[in-house]
Amino acid sequence: MIPAAPPLRPEQAWFTEARFGLFVHFGLYSAAARHEWVMSFEKQTAEQYARYAEVFDPDLFDARALVRAAKDAGMKYVVLTTKHHDGFALWDTAVSDWSIARTRGRDLVAELAEAVRAEGLHLGLYHSLLDWHHPDYTIDANHPRRDDADAHAQNEGRDMARYREFLHAQVRELLTGYGPVDYVFFDFTDPDDRGGWPGKHAEDWDAERLLAMVRELQPQAVVNDRLGLPGDLVTPEQYQPDEPMRDDAGELVVWEACQTLNGSWGYDRDNTRLKDPDLLVRMLVDTVSKGGNLLLNVGPDGRGAIPARDTAALAALGEWTRLHGRSITGAGPADADLAAAVAPGLPPGVVLTQRGDRLYLHLFAWPFGHVHLRGLADRVRYVQLLNDGSELRTSRTDPDQKAWNTNPGGQPAGTLTLHLPTVRPDVAVPVIELFLDPAA
Template sequence: MPSQVHVDHAPWFTESRLGMFVHWGLYALPARHEWVMSLERTSVEDYAAYFERFDPDLYEPREWARSAKAAGMEYVVLTTKHHEGFCLWDSALTDYKATNTPAGRDLLVPYVQALRDAGLKVGFYHSLIDWHHPDFTIDDIHPLRDAPNVEELNASRDMNVYREYLHGQVRELLTNYGKIDYLFFDFSYPEGPLAVRYPGKGKDAWGSVELVDMIRELQPGIIINDRLDVPGDFVTPEQYQPAGAMMSGGKEVPWEACQTLNGSWGYDRDNMDYKSVDLLVRMLIDGVAKDGNLLLNVGPTARGEIDPRASATLTGLGEWMRAHGRSIRGAHSTSLVPPADCRFTRAGNRLYLHLFAWPLKVVHLPGLAEHVSYAQLLNDASEIVIEKLDPAQVAINTRPGGQPAGTLTLVLPVQRPNVTVPVIELFLNDESELA
């Protein structure tokens, strides 16, 4: 196994910067959190009510792909199976699958085809956890964790059998659908707050080393996340924004922030805690400025549609990305320190200044005077005047004082551009050696 995460074999990942996460399964029917089976301690027998009524008659993955593209996303990751154990594909290893519901078909086939037709990278999420499987031992997050006879129930369960099932299903997913670009496993908990009363599960439970070897053999170009309790190709901070570059083994590593629209991954009808488009754009910019990606989640309804609230958010994100995408795609961090309430990203010989707050008339950029040949607002390519102030000039009345030698001063319009976050595009001299 590698000693640290890497994506050298898949540079598309850190070029894309923005992807769509899709959590979709039986939990869309109760519509009150994707962990509803665990949170409400629901038995397999009672949960079957959702299996018997799963009928996504409005499912059209081409619309999902269209929404992702319009939002400026370049890859999509769909839950093939979440913790509830329900499979969206026609697995030969279980009857607990979409083909045996009123849906009556393999739901991954059109998904994969829709993404390929749209030029999007194809991603699968696959849960390591399975609350439906009869050999998956009961632990601190299992729906039956409070049953009076847990030890007796676990005595009849065999994780070796489940591990074989897990590996077999991953083999199906990576054999039957052509080239898969991305694989997100979820999740390990060998110790900590999720492994108190009963043993947790980590690399030994999943057979992670052998599993990764199989994946690399079947799909050599695929990238794998870091949740198998062994090193992956990138790390996945969830539901928080990292304060800086992510580290592993003492080195900076590729990372992807996994974020929800409203705190729930699956469709949660009554959850109104939606993030604004403004906040999401800032999160995206902030991540890229720290060399990270954003994987933004939607939870389709039980009929298979992205709900109107999520669609509106994607539309707003897409409006900003349409005009500002080149400050995000293919962009990376820089060692330059931006002014307060700003972020820098860089792509080639262009430096992008993202203004979270709109200043009065001028913004000063120390050390850049000799490195920038031209400046413009990115949204409309209108020129931003560059002013050279004499460092010796003393501030008096309406005359500003000079800035330190080498400072680039940009003269801004009083009116803020009517975009979510304004961006100034700075053209660097070819000989610029800025990091």
């Protein structure tokens, strides 16, 4: 039994309607091609890391092609990293020379915003609260300089108040220079003390003022939960929740699973631990069945192209969503009473979603012969396989009928039995669409 979370404000309702989005991690680390945290993992100095800015030339970054690939995959929004933890800006910021505008004369945020709107999708902007390049950002457990012999002494000359003003100035540019922004993804508050270093708290960002700025300048925008303050949604990362997400009071919340294709967000050339398309489809279905969104990441390479392996994954997802998208877009958890009624009789590997008067059975494993749906005999007016729109025969189980020879039996009164073909449909996850009778 999976209830639904409280709805967002009407102007934000697109988010839970969309259910599926594309995350794009792109920056100087894409040239290094060994994880977006390469500056921290390898403890590079700002001077060492600056060599990537000298050579980073995203000549193959094609915003229109990227957005079309997302749209063809069934995604409804795109979230771009405007600045990751290395501080390098992908837009024409007026408060820093550490940007693609200064090195290559481009504004990738503008390019993506134009492409997203041209394709009718929603625009999301990711912005890191961390900045390992800025001289006033204090060293902490994540900072590349954390193990320097004089690391604590270096902090004596750093001033987070000055950094906060810089941070707020850059966020203001993003919220005022690119038209309507539908989603603001901040990343990230880390309050735990580790390795002799204090954590970073909401106060370090003046998070209340930052959130107020978003509400003032882009009141329709959905904001995530990583400012150290409650946002409009929560963002579990790199794991699939085993049930709908709840807040500390136990109340259901809007949530979004943030997932990579291979465990790295930025381009990681030698990381070939890719999730196969069947797993990605099952993750998408699982997420929506629990009332969540799936934000799936690609990391363009050092020239800005989507790697062939990522393109293949998006294409495979697109083939499935082309046929089954209506079980995802605009869908959510099945009605709690209906789900509770049918659950005892379902075979293993059936995941439910619902969209208005349509109930969807996603069959992770293909059963032989029949699916028995208890309590639905008088509530269903038509049943079909969604991939090809072919009707499935149904029958009502006679509760007095005992199982004998070729006659199934033993199902309680009110059970609707679906008669399946022996051969499983040739799709990643077959879906059965039930047309419910609103009057029943």
